[in-house]
Amino acid sequence: MEGMSIIVKKVSQLLAGLIFVYGIYIILHGHLTPGGGFAGGAIIAGAFILLILANGSSALNLKKEISGSSNTESLAILMVVVLAMMSLAFGVKVFFSNFLPKGEPGELLSAGVIPLYNIFIGIEVAGAILTIFLALVIFKEESSK
Amino acid sequence: MELTISIILGFMIIGAIYALHAKDLLSAVIAMGIVGYGLVICFLLLKAPDLAIVQIVVETITLVIMVAVVLDSTRKEVEIKLDRRTIINILTGFVVFAGLFYFFILAIQNLDPLGAHSLRMSEAYVEGAVEKTGSVNLVTGVLFDFRAYDTLGEAVILYTAALGVLTLLRIKGKK
Amino acid sequence: MSVYILSFVLFLVGLYGVITRRNLIKIVISLSIMEFSIFMILVLVGYIDNGLAPIVDPASGGQIYVDPLPQAMVLTAIVIGLATTSMLMAIAIRLYRKYKTFDIRELKNLRG
Numbered sequence A: 001m002e003g004m005s006i007i008v009k010k011v012s013q014l015l016a017g018l019i020f021v022y023g024i025y026i027i028l029h030g031h032l033t034p035g036g037g038f039a040g041g042a043i044i045a046g047a048f049i050l051l052i053l054a055n056g057s058s059a060l061n062l063k064k065e066i067s068g069s070s071n072t073e074s075l076a077i078l079m080v081v082v083l084a085m086m087s088l089a090f091g092v093k094v095f096f097s098n099f100l101p102k103g104e105p106g107e108l109l110s111a112g113v114i115p116l117y118n119i120f121i122g123i124e125v126a127g128a129i130l131t132i133f134l135a136l137v138i139f140k141e142e143s144s145k
Numbered sequence B: 001m002e003l004t005i006s007i008i009l010g011f012m013i014i015g016a017i018y019a020l021h022a023k024d025l026l027s028a029v030i031a032m033g034i035v036g037y038g039l040v041i042c043f044l045l046l047k048a049p050d051l052a053i054v055q056i057v058v059e060t061i062t063l064v065i066m067v068a069v070v071l072d073s074t075r076k077e078v079e080i081k082l083d084r085r086t087i088i089n090i091l092t093g094f095v096v097f098a099g100l101f102y103f104f105i106l107a108i109q110n111l112d113p114l115g116a117h118s119l120r121m122s123e124a125y126v127e128g129a130v131e132k133t134g135s136v137n138l139v140t141g142v143l144f145d146f147r148a149y150d151t152l153g154e155a156v157i158l159y160t161a162a163l164g165v166l167t168l169l170r171i172k173g174k175k
Numbered sequence C: 001m002s003v004y005i006l007s008f009v010l011f012l013v014g015l016y017g018v019i020t021r022r023n024l025i026k027i028v029i030s031l032s033i034m035e036f037s038i039f040m041i042l043v044l045v046g047y048i049d050n051g052l053a054p055i056v057d058p059a060s061g062g063q064i065y066v067d068p069l070p071q072a073m074v075l076t077a078i079v080i081g082l083a084t085t086s087m088l089m090a091i092a093i094r095l096y097r098k099y100k101t102f103d104i105r106e107l108k109n110l111r112g
Helices: A006-028 A037-055 A062-089 A114-144 B002-021 B025-045 B049-072 B084-110 B129-133 B138-146 B148-170 C002-020 C024-045 C068-099 C104-109
Strands: none
Touching (some): A114 B049, B025 B049, B084 C002, B129 B138, B138 B148
C-alpha cells in the first residue's frame, strides 16, 4: 500500500495532531462533558489510522508498531483490573468501589477513580482498534508480495 | 419528534434494502454507511450525545476496514439464481417474519409510548447519583461505578477480539 | 408506536439479508443492520419528552433527565459491535484467500 499525493500527506499530518489532542480532551473530560474512554480511544485510533492511510505502510515499521500497540492494550486492561483490585485494599472492601475522595462535582479533579478508569479504558480501546487495523494492513502487505 | 425520527428511520430502511440488493459490494458497504450515520442523527435528536460521538467514530472505522477488505478481494456480488432452495429459504423467511412481527406487536402493548417513559429501575441511578459517584456525566457514572462489571466485560471482549484477529491473520497456514 | 414498528422493520430487513444472501460480506452487513436497529429500540425506550441530555448541572436542580441506563448499555454494545464486525471481516478475508470466493454455498461444498 503506497501513500497518497503530497497534499494529502501534509494536510493529514497537520490534522492528525489536532485529532489526537481532541481525543485526549474527550478522555480527560469524560466525567464532565459527553464522551469518555470509549469515544476518546476510538478518536485517538482514528488519528493513527488517518496517518497510516495517507502516508502508506512503507513509511513505518509495521511489525514494531503492532507489537507496541498490542503490548499497550494488554498493559492497559491489566491496569483496569489492578485499579479494581486496589479498592479491595483501601476503604470499603468492594470490587470496583470508588476509594479516592470525590471532590467538588463539576471540577476537573473530581469523581474519585472514574477519570483513572476513563484513561485506561481509552488506552485499551485505542490499542485494540489499532491492533486490528494493523493486522489487516500487514496481512494485505504479506499476501500481495 | 416522532415524525422526524420516523422519516430518518424510513431513509435508513431504504438504505438497508439497497445495501442488500446492490450488485457491487463497494456500493453495498457505502449504503450501510447510510444506516450508521442515520443512527448518529437519531441519537443526537434523542438527547444521547455520548452515543453520537462514539457511533460516528466507530462507523467511520468500520467503513474503512470494510472498504479495505472489499478492495483487497473482489467487488462482484455472487449472482443468485432462483432455484428451489432459494425460494424455500425466502418463503420460510417471510413466515418467520410474520410470526416475529405478531409477537412484537403483542410485546409493545405494555411499553410506554415514546416520550412518556417512567424511570423504574434506573431511579436509583439518577436520584442522588452526583453525590454517590461524584461524576456530573450520568452515563459515565453508570458505566464506571454502578455497572462497572459490564464495562470490564466489554473491555475483555474487545481484548479477545483483537487477539482473535491477530491469531486469524498472523499465523502461517498449511499450503 | 410507529417508531418502534419502523425499528423492528429495520431488524427484519437485516434478518432477511442473513437468511437469503449468499455473499459473506452481505451477511456481515445484515448483522450490522440488525445491531443498529436494536440500539435504536433501546435508546427510544429511554427517551423522555423535554428531558435534558444526562449531564447534570450542579447549580440548578429539579430538571428532568433522559434515562442514562439504556444509553450506558448501548455505549458498550457499539464498541462490541466494532470488535465483532472486524473479527468477521478477518474471517471473510482469510476464507477468500484460501478458496477465492465469498459464496457460502460453494464454501460448504469445498469442505474437507
